[in-house]
Amino acid sequence: MKKQYYRKKFNNYNDDWETAVGLFILWIIYSIVVFVQKNYKMIIIIGLILFLVTLIVLLVVYRKKIKNYLVSKHIKKVKNKLKKKSKLYFNIIELNNKYSFEEFKPFYDNYNVYFKSNLETCNFDDYLLMTIDKKYDLLKQYKLKYDELNNSYNKYNDEYNELKKYISVDEAIELKINNDEYIKCQNEIFEQLKNKNIPEFKVVIYINYSSKKGRVKKKKYKIYNKEQFYNKMQEYLKLKKDNELYKISSRVERARMSESMRYDVLKRDNFRCQICGASSKDGANLQVDHIIPVSKGGKTEMSNLQTLCSRCNIGKSNKM
Template identity: 30%
Template sequence: MIFLIVFLVILFALLAVFIGLHINQKRYTAFVSENSLCFCSLKEINSRFTFYPKINYDQYHTYDNEDFYNTISCDDYLIYQLQYQAQKISEQIEKIRRNEVEYKKYLDQIKTLQLGNFSAPIGKLKKEKLLKIEKRLCHKAKLSAPATQFYLTVTLHRSNINGRTYDSKTKTYSAETIFMLIKRLRNKSGAYYRDREIWDAICRVERGRVSNKMRFSIYARDGYRCRKCGISQRYATLEIDHIIPIAKGGKSTYDNLQTLCHRCNVEKGDKL
């Protein structure tokens, strides 16, 4: 019985101390957030700065065809994607550059702030404790660093026809390299790129868009027969042909692909 009473007394005492400390802590925090000149200035500075969020433009692709995986480089893949995403990506690069400039300004401004100045007398409050709390509050209120460097990574995977990945290659590009590629892509007439390397890269990736999976579904769609002479796969080797050739701006889409036998394909060559 006595033990129980002693135990309860100790418990209540501890609880009282704990509540007391908590109230005390709240009093200090309230005083600092109302009267700290550093904290108030920091909030005011914060309200004048906004940073752009980081948007990820990393590129991924999986090839289920060994040849395409080996011949298509990360550079090729990036060039191909930049045909469609150059605008969005260069906007993002500009935003990240603006973040860099603005964040530097922000750091310069908050560097001038000094701890330990209060707009009201501190009375019986302990200076040391106030400073500790002020430091913590200001640290928490500081805006976190935005993205200030732009990088884009291209990753190409090699998989089997069921999609199981077993090899990959990756390369990271800086804003400068991307801008240089975008500039080269602007050298264009109609659907053609005058820069030979750029054009070849785009053709390689376009050709590589015919995955093995797609190839077999085109054969199936065409009844495993040459669409020109009608010979079946029992008597000839079937191939996939781009109706409008890639070199003439054709795409690797279902309606631009057909099954031809090797002979008809060679005969057709790059003609429409």
């Protein structure tokens, strides 16, 4: 359907061009005739005929456009009359003045990661849970404001629809406007004036990566709608109730470790366990350990990482 419409439109443009070029060539030929011919009567007669032909061709080609123009001018006139005399028009203006809806903006939160691989593997849900934990009160306010706006928008919508029911021929007769034109114009005015600022609940989590020298910058984001957010909120409240909030930051901190960081720690520690000194040559299975565990708020940073063999690592966790 749409393709056909565009083709039709395109063909119309072609018609216009062909007409314009055709007429232009005719007038050029005529100009040449004027230069060559000495018979003035002839020149005037041909000129008049050409003028008439041009006029008829233009009328035929542009008749639709001319008609459309006249119709739209008429519709404009009808609308202006409605804006001066229609009670329904004044009612919708009044309704719009009664409610004012500011734009409802999304709730944003940002995180930075320091490795490109972290950006690729990041788990947005965990970051959202951290945001809920950090900005609980702000999010609560956001939700309240949304509910408020949403309620008042629904009220507005009901009143708007109620008002629209009165668009009928009664007023058309009263204002001496053609019924169909009245209904068409009034509906268009109503549609135009309708407040379309529907509040949309959106929590957006941004994760930014910027290379050490700041040359490479990338970001990813995820948008949570109302339902998705409420689900995560339930999950958050359950974790909080069970005293398991640390699980979120642990997961995030663990995910922050990259292969290259693991290698850097092993290299710094000369590929030896920092407790017993065993290396993989001795058959030890070397692991990178958080000195302060992530569950206790330890960060994934070089200064908080050390090389341990698996045996010492198990021994350490048993003690903690």
